[in-house]
Amino acid sequence: MSASQVLQARNEVTAKLYADPHNPHRHLERGILYEKLGFPDLASADAYRALALLESVIDPDECEFHAKRKVDLPKTEKETNDSDSESEEEDDTVPITQEEYDAIIDKVYVLLVSSLVQCGCYRDAFEFGVRGLALLKANPSAVALLDTQMERVKEIYESRTGSKAELASINPRQLPGQGFARRVLYPWNEHEPDRRSPETLSMLNERLSVIAPKCEVRAVSLPVLHATADDNMDVSIQLGLFAKEDISPDEIILRESSLLTATNRLHDDLCDACNAPLPDLSAAEPPVACEGGCVDIIFCSQACHDTAQEVYHGAICGLEDGLDSIGKDIADPKDKADYLYLLLVGRALAMSATQEKHALDLPEVKYIWGDFHDYDLESPRSSKEATLPFSFQLNVLQPERILDEMGLDPYVELHRFDTWVLNTLYAKFRGTASGRLSTWDGGPELCAVHPLWCLANHSCDPNVTWEWSSEINFRARRDDETAVWAREGEVKDLRPGGIAKDQEILNHYCDIALPVVKRREWASGALGGTCLCDRCVWEAGEV
């Protein structure tokens, strides 16, 4: 099969899967196609869903979702069934049998473990590998295939710990749980707009005129910031914010609030919707509690309460207990930022369910930068594109838990919340979200996407500064706030504050008081490489 035929087959199987979501055969079928297309991350998610469904064949009482498949019933039989049935799906499905389980369980384990290894999720690959080896010990070819994958896991373990490992002695915690997925615009994603089209720009400018009347969104050419200095310089046409007229020093030029926010604080004293501090109970307009059975969900005003119901809270009202158990109490400080992205994805799922709108069509999501590579059908396995952090926990298991806690069946909801949709959300949020640190322990505790604010590009000599409490703003720098350029005893004259008409609004993604080497280190994640702004290039002695 050529790559385009595999892609075509993937699209056909996906349609069948969405119509028959509890059928493990369909999940396995699609997972195999994903592996061929060079998406082991998506393959691992499908293989896992096939496995979870198959487990219900062996242990139906322990499983919430049961494996079954649609069958074409003869019309007369269907009509008879329809009349006394509980639900339509029950009518034309039959349970997956033990024979069917036996026929595919080995393929499911092999696909799951090999695709997790390919992504670099070695911890989960190890755990499923151990389970698979125990279960399939009477199946020599499956054991051989799993053994090959476990050899790779052992190599990683040995390189990390410096000690030779037998499977039984491996401590999975020493294995990496996070790997990478390709950060591409999936060829079947029909939600991504042409961000540079006149229609998109005029729509964004209409929205911007309300919150930043002196600013305009325009297309801009930016250097592509490769990780190595040897790469050829290239440009990328993206969006940026510009001044439509002269802006005075100290002037606030943009104010934006967003409900696409997430916090890992439990029992918060911030408004659930806008994150403003809650007013005193004795205030003229005291905080407003959710009346739908949520104990800890409080809003700073009636307006926030009402907006929240319409925008995201409607679908999760009364479900706080279960949802609060996800992603908040994270022991390892290194994981906190990643879990905040999960919570942001959770908020997007709640928005999507409340508004009955596809998550990738939400106005807060649709137009934001995702830093996607183009998908090249002919060379589908380019590792250069594998830049999106991917873990079995954050991209597969926990989102499934969120949907479950929202009272949704994650299998039935696959047509809306498939793994590729979640990966696309992660790519967009990782490229644009801003974070706030805890005053307790300095760890990240709040993050948000402000869809217009985040259109501003970075410079280490920015002309604005920003503040974020209930809303985020840009304020033009004063004369005494512009960056000082310094190298080897040489200092450049300070640029005056304010922003002239047609100048680009330049934000800063790192602390501009740091020396150039440190600034480049800090900003490289958000920029996708080494900063080449005029100040960095001059301070690093590259001009």
Ligand SMILES: C[S@@+](CC[C@H](N)C(=O)[O-])C[C@H]1O[C@@H](n2cnc3c(N)ncnc32)[C@H](O)[C@@H]1O
């Ligand atoms: C938050 S977005 C900024 C808006 C984005 N340009 C857009 O089209 O929506 C961050 C991305 O913009 C690009 N970017 C921002 N500042 C840059 C700079 N100084 N040089 C090169 N690329 C930059 C990088 O690709 C980065 O990942």
